[in-house]
Structure formats: structure tokens, C-alpha cells
Amino acid sequence: MAQAIVGRRYRRRVLVNRLMLVLTVLATVISLVPLVLILVYVAEQGIGSLSIDFLTHTFRPISFGTTSTGGGVLHAIVGTVIITGFALLLAVPIGIMAGVYLSEYPGNAASTAIRFCVDVLSAMPSIVVGVTAYVLIVQRVKSFSGFAGSVALVVLMVPIITRTTEEILRLVPQTSREAAIALGAPKWRTTLTIVLPMALSGIATGVLLAFARAAGETAPLLVTVLGNNNLTYDLFGPMQALPLLAYRYTEQPYTVLNQQAWGAAFLLVVIVLGINILVRIVTRPRSHR
Amino acid sequence: MRTEISADSRRIRLGRQLQHGDLIFWIVALLFAVLVVVLLGAIIAVTWSGSADARHAFGWHFLTTTAWNPVSGQFGALPAIYGTIVSSIIALLFAAPLGVMIAIFLNSLCPAKLRMPIGMMVELLAAIPSVVYGMWGIFVFIPFFRSYISTPLSKTVGSALPLFSGPVNVGRGLLVAGIILAIMILPTIAAISRDVLAVVPNSQREAMLALGATRWEVIRHAELPYARAGIVGGMMLGLGRALGETMAATMVIGNTPKIHASLFQPATTAASLIASQLPNANTDLHSSALIYLALVLFLITLVANSIARALVWRVSRTGSGA
Structure with a gap:
């Protein structure tokens, strides 16, 4: 009698065990479904709209009834390169030097406060950053500009670069620093010629991830860069960018433009996911060792 | 001397x-x-x-009034705050259980060979630009949701439950936005839960196994209680991300600053209201009200993230100390 109860309870426990384990597998599969669906859909729609024209022409006015191809997205590609490139130029020195400070001069009140600020910045909604750039630059100058967008992107990039730089510099063995100091090298020389070169690939990883994040950002650009249908190299006027174009063209009633939006989205996904996959493949095995 | x-x-x-x-x-x-x-x-x-103009004009009432009318100069942020919080909570309701389950799977069940590719794929969800989520929401998910979920639901339980009442023909609405946000915050929750589950000391698992526990019982009674604070922290970090997410919400939520009882109706979030109206704000008061809204949004996310960091920090500290 008692044995039967024990047996029944045991069977129930085994059943619950099996059920829950199957559920975790199921949850993982369910979560990967959207990724697959999104990637397949973007590829399907995006590859179809890719062409030489798409990459080398700018916006062409279209109207209902005509079979115009609607031109291309060259202006958006140029805009993205200029805006994110300029942002990278500003963010890299700030991010790396802040990371150097946090890792090479740790343990004081200043570094704790700075680390806290980096944390707050990295969790800041991108639209709030965009609003700040809007008030600070667009409202003052009374013109939307690629420059304001770059400034907003700098704020989003700096915490990523700072954090990876700090983490990577900490992995550089203390003995390397001591060896350099024992040879009589001052700290700045040790840091610049021994520590930073050893950590260079890791820092490059952080910079790439920051670039990927910024290239896909739309919200801060929406309120600062505005968008532009013409090819322009002027950083101080309204520009176009790939994510911005994808958003604007999606809201248009023309299927030609919707198709181009998917083309732009495909380019973005290829750039952003390409960088992320590359970075992960390069860095994964090292962190395990 | x-x-x-x-x-x-x-x-x-x-x-x-x-x-x-x-x-x-x-x-x-x-x-x-x-x-x-x-x-x-x-x-x-x-x-x-x-935001000085708007703060002087509306003060605290900004947070509790519902009128949002740029033409008459009436600005109340309650619909935007309601939409922000409700869509984020819906996202959390979907993403939290799934994220924790993924973390459990990757941490203690997944074959070692599959661990890296699956972990990487989940993390890649976080790397997809949010505008792509928005586009996918508009062209794929909303049509699917309207024909298979919202229409049947509003026809059956909709008459009894105002939460699921129609009309559903717009397609864009709170629930859709919540689900898209859930996909976006899933990797955050999964990654942090995985990290805190990984620092649970093996002695805890072994003690449970020595008592004859099944695998699930080890997870349920040894791992999860030990990592609870960190997992909740991961959820709060995900919540913080959902609160501030702009583009995907802007594209699928409908941008209507009104409070509806139904989750199928268009609504707005603070971030999407700012993104859709700030570039076209004509009056100083309008832009000032939107900047005020940005300040409120920043403070809400700051609170969510501070709680999250404190919780995660507590687990990783006790975890390394134990």
C-alpha cells in the first residue's frame, strides 16, 4: 500500500521533470522562430530589390500608374557612412580613454562615479538622447542636420566602447605592466605601448559593436537628421540614412518605395548582423581559455 | 625630521x-x-x-491629465505613460517566462555543441535594428495577428471582456506592440538569467541531487531560488529596454494618444509620441511638452534600471563570495 503511494509519487515527479524539461526546449524553439522568420522575410524581400540601380542612384519622384523603379538609396548609404563615421571619430577617443582611466586608475571615487554614469548612459533610451541633440543643436541653429545626428550617436557609442575597453584592459596580465615598469617605462608609456596594443583586438571589437549599434539606430536620427531625398555631403544640413529611409519608405503608400525600404533593411541587417557574428566568432574561443 | x-x-x-x-x-x-x-x-x-515652458504651464498635472491637443495647446502625458507602461508589461509577461526557460535550457540541458550557436542566435535577436522589427510587424505580424488572433478573440470573448473588444481593423495596437517588444527584450532577460544561473555554486546542485531530486527539482528548488534576485534584475533590465524602445513601438502601436480599455486599439508610448511629433512641432509649448515627456521617460527608465542593477549586483556578489 505504502509502496504503491511512493511509486505513484515517484512517477509523478519523473513526469513533472520530463514535462518541464520539454517545456524549456519548447521555449527555446519558440524564441528562435521570430529570428528565423524575420531573417528569412528580410532576405526574401530585400534581395529582390537589390540591383546596381538600387545602390548607385538616389531618390526618383514617382507617381501612381507609372512603372518607375523609384531610383535607389545611394543618398542614404552616403548619409549613414558620413553620420556614423563622424560619430565614430568623436566616440572612439572618448570611449577608449575613459576605458583606460577606469581600468588603469581603479578604485577611487572618481572611477566609481564615472562607471555609474557609463551604466546610466548605456541604458538611456535613444530617443532621449535624440531629444537632447534636438534641443542643443537643431533648435539653436534652426535647422536639422547630420551633425546633430552624429552627436546623438556619439552618446550611444561611448558607453559601449568604454565598457569593452575597460573589460579587455583588465584581462591584460598585471605581469606585463610590471615588466614594463621594471624596465623603467613610465605609466603612460606602459599603457600606450604595452597594454593597449595587447588589448587592441578586444578594443576593435567594442568599436565595431558600437558602430553596428549606431548604424541601426533610427529614433535619434528621426528628430535630428530628419531625412533628405537628395544626395548631399553636407554634414550641417538634413541628410538621409539607411534606417531612416527604411522607416520613411515603409510609411509610404507606394509599393515601389516599400520594396526599397526592404532593400535598405536588408543592407542594414547584413551590416549589423555581419559585424555581430564576426565579433562573436573571433572573440568566443579566447574568453573560454 | x-x-x-x-x-x-x-x-x-x-x-x-x-x-x-x-x-x-x-x-x-x-x-x-x-x-x-x-x-x-x-x-x-x-x-x-x-521642458521649462511645459513644466511651468502644466506642472504635475502633466502626468495625470489625458488631453493631448497640439492645436489648442493642451498637453497631458497620461495616455503616453499608460501606453508605455502597459506595452512594456505585456512585453515582460511574454518575455520573462520564455527568457528564463531559455536560460535554464542553455545552462543545464543543452548539449555542449549546441550551446554556443543557440546562445548566439538568441543574442542576435538583440542586434537586429529596431526599425526592421517595426517593418516586420507592419507587413507580416499585424496581418497575421488580425486574422488569427484579434478577430476571433474580439468576436468570442470580446463582448464580455472589454480588454479584448473590437474593432480590430486598424491592426496597430497595444497588444501587437507588446508582443514585438517581447521579442526584442527576450535576449536581455535570457542572457542575464543565464549569467546568474551560471554562478550558482555546484555544491547547491550536488546537495539537491544527493537527496534524490530529479533534474527539474534541482533547478526549481536549488538554482532558481539562489538566482532569484538576479533573474528579477534581468527582467527589470528588459523592462527598462522596453520602456525606452522607440521605433518598433512607433511603427506598430498606432500613435493615438488616447486610453482605450481594449488592447486591440491604437495607443501611443512616450517614446513614439516624441519620435512622431517632435520633428513637426510648430509651437514652443508643443516641443517643450515633448521634451518634458522625454524627461519623464528618462526618469522612469532610470528607476527601472537602478533596481535591476542593484538586484543583479547583489546576486553576482553573493555568488562569487559563496
């Missing part, structure tokens, strides 16, 4: 540092690091001063 030596040696040390340039290097590094603090300070100062 003694003080003289120490003062002397300090002078020598300072001289040596100046000579070698260490002091200069320290100052340069500190200046760049302080620049990060300045960036944050600038954001707070700018949103504070930029």
Missing part, C-alpha cells in the same frame, strides 16, 4: 611624474572620462531646461 622626509619624497615623486609625463597622462585620461559624466549631465540639464 620625519615629515620633512615625506614632504621631500612627495616632491621628488611629483617631480618624477611630471618629468615622465605620468601626471599629464593621468589628467588627459581623467578629462576624457569626465567627458562621459559631462555627456550625462548635459542630457539631464538640456531636457530640464528645454
Whole structure:
């Protein structure tokens, strides 16, 4: 009698065990479904709209009834390169030097406060950053500009670069620093010629991830860069960018433009996911060792 | 005598540092690091001063009134705050259980060979630009949702439950936005839960196994309680991300600053209201109200993230200490 109860309870426990384990597998599969669906859909729609024209022409006015191809997205590609490139130029020195400070001069009140600020910045909604750039630059100058967008992107990039730089510099063995100091090298020389070169690939990883994040950002650009249908190299006027174009063209009633939006989205996904996959493949095995 | 030596040696040390340039290097590094603090300070100062008009005009009532009418100059943020919080909570309701389950799977069940590719795929969800989520939401998910979920639901339980009542033909609405946000915050929750589950000491698992527990019982009674605070922290971080997410919400939520009982009706979030209206704001009061809204949004996310960090920090500290 008692044995039967024990047996029944045991069977129930085994059943619950099996059920829950199957559920975790199921949850993982369910979560990967959207990724697959999104990637397949973007590829399907995006590859179809890719062409030489798409990459080398700018916006062409279209109207209902005509079979115009609607031109291309060259202006958006140029805009993205200029805006994110300029942002990278500003963010890299700030991010790396802040990371150097946090890792090479740790343990004081200043570094704790700075680390806290980096944390707050990295969790800041991108639209709030965009609003700040809007008030600070667009409202003052009374013109939307690629420059304001770059400034907003700098704020989003700096915490990523700072954090990876700090983490990577900490992995550089203390003995390397001591060896350099024992040879009589001052700290700045040790840091610049021994520590930073050893950590260079890791820092490059952080910079790439920051670039990927910024290239896909739309919200801060929406309120600062505005968008532009013409090819322009002027950083101080309204520009176009790939994510911005994808958003604007999606809201248009023309299927030609919707198709181009998917083309732009495909380019973005290829750039952003390409960088992320590359970075992960390069860095994964090292962190395990 | 003694003080003289120490003062002397300090002078020598300072001289040596100046000579070698260490002091200069320290100052340069500190200046760049302080620049990060300045960036944050600038954001707070700018949103504070930029919202001065709206703060003087509406004060605290801004947070509790529902009228949002740029033409008559009436601005109340309650619909936007309601939409932000409700869509984020819906996202959390979907993403939290799934994220924790993924973390359990990757941490204690997944074959070692599959662990890296599956972990990487989940993390890639976080890398997809949010505008792509928005586009996918508009072209694929909303049509699917309207024909298979919202229409049947509103026809059956909709008449009894106002939460699921129609009309559903717009397609864009709170629930759709919540689900898209759930996909976006899933990797955050999964990654943090995985990290805190990984620091559960093996002695805890072994003690449970020694008592004859099944695998699930080890997870349920040893791992999850130990990592609870960190998992909740991961959920709060995900919540913080959902609260501030802009583009995907803007594209699928419908941008209508009204409070509806039904989750199928268009609504708005703070971030999407700012993104859709700030570039076209004609009056100073309008833009000032939107900047005020940005300030409120920043404070909400700051609170969510601070709680999250405190929780995660507590687990990783006790975890490494145990």
C-alpha cells in the first residue's frame, strides 16, 4: 500500500521533470522562430530589390500608374557612412580613454562615479538622447542636420566602447605592466605601448559593436537628421540614412518605395548582423581559455 | 625630521611624474572620462531646461491629465505613460517566462555543441535594428495577428471582456506592440538569467541531487531560488529596454494618444509620441511638452534600471563570495 503511494509519487515527479524539461526546449524553439522568420522575410524581400540601380542612384519622384523603379538609396548609404563615421571619430577617443582611466586608475571615487554614469548612459533610451541633440543643436541653429545626428550617436557609442575597453584592459596580465615598469617605462608609456596594443583586438571589437549599434539606430536620427531625398555631403544640413529611409519608405503608400525600404533593411541587417557574428566568432574561443 | 622626509619624497615623486609625463597622462585620461559624466549631465540639464515652458504651464498635472491637443495647446502625458507602461508589461509577461526557460535550457540541458550557436542566435535577436522589427510587424505580424488572433478573440470573448473588444481593423495596437517588444527584450532577460544561473555554486546542485531530486527539482528548488534576485534584475533590465524602445513601438502601436480599455486599439508610448511629433512641432509649448515627456521617460527608465542593477549586483556578489 505504502509502496504503491511512493511509486505513484515517484512517477509523478519523473513526469513533472520530463514535462518541464520539454517545456524549456519548447521555449527555446519558440524564441528562435521570430529570428528565423524575420531573417528569412528580410532576405526574401530585400534581395529582390537589390540591383546596381538600387545602390548607385538616389531618390526618383514617382507617381501612381507609372512603372518607375523609384531610383535607389545611394543618398542614404552616403548619409549613414558620413553620420556614423563622424560619430565614430568623436566616440572612439572618448570611449577608449575613459576605458583606460577606469581600468588603469581603479578604485577611487572618481572611477566609481564615472562607471555609474557609463551604466546610466548605456541604458538611456535613444530617443532621449535624440531629444537632447534636438534641443542643443537643431533648435539653436534652426535647422536639422547630420551633425546633430552624429552627436546623438556619439552618446550611444561611448558607453559601449568604454565598457569593452575597460573589460579587455583588465584581462591584460598585471605581469606585463610590471615588466614594463621594471624596465623603467613610465605609466603612460606602459599603457600606450604595452597594454593597449595587447588589448587592441578586444578594443576593435567594442568599436565595431558600437558602430553596428549606431548604424541601426533610427529614433535619434528621426528628430535630428530628419531625412533628405537628395544626395548631399553636407554634414550641417538634413541628410538621409539607411534606417531612416527604411522607416520613411515603409510609411509610404507606394509599393515601389516599400520594396526599397526592404532593400535598405536588408543592407542594414547584413551590416549589423555581419559585424555581430564576426565579433562573436573571433572573440568566443579566447574568453573560454 | 620625519615629515620633512615625506614632504621631500612627495616632491621628488611629483617631480618624477611630471618629468615622465605620468601626471599629464593621468589628467588627459581623467578629462576624457569626465567627458562621459559631462555627456550625462548635459542630457539631464538640456531636457530640464528645454521642458521649462511645459513644466511651468502644466506642472504635475502633466502626468495625470489625458488631453493631448497640439492645436489648442493642451498637453497631458497620461495616455503616453499608460501606453508605455502597459506595452512594456505585456512585453515582460511574454518575455520573462520564455527568457528564463531559455536560460535554464542553455545552462543545464543543452548539449555542449549546441550551446554556443543557440546562445548566439538568441543574442542576435538583440542586434537586429529596431526599425526592421517595426517593418516586420507592419507587413507580416499585424496581418497575421488580425486574422488569427484579434478577430476571433474580439468576436468570442470580446463582448464580455472589454480588454479584448473590437474593432480590430486598424491592426496597430497595444497588444501587437507588446508582443514585438517581447521579442526584442527576450535576449536581455535570457542572457542575464543565464549569467546568474551560471554562478550558482555546484555544491547547491550536488546537495539537491544527493537527496534524490530529479533534474527539474534541482533547478526549481536549488538554482532558481539562489538566482532569484538576479533573474528579477534581468527582467527589470528588459523592462527598462522596453520602456525606452522607440521605433518598433512607433511603427506598430498606432500613435493615438488616447486610453482605450481594449488592447486591440491604437495607443501611443512616450517614446513614439516624441519620435512622431517632435520633428513637426510648430509651437514652443508643443516641443517643450515633448521634451518634458522625454524627461519623464528618462526618469522612469532610470528607476527601472537602478533596481535591476542593484538586484543583479547583489546576486553576482553573493555568488562569487559563496
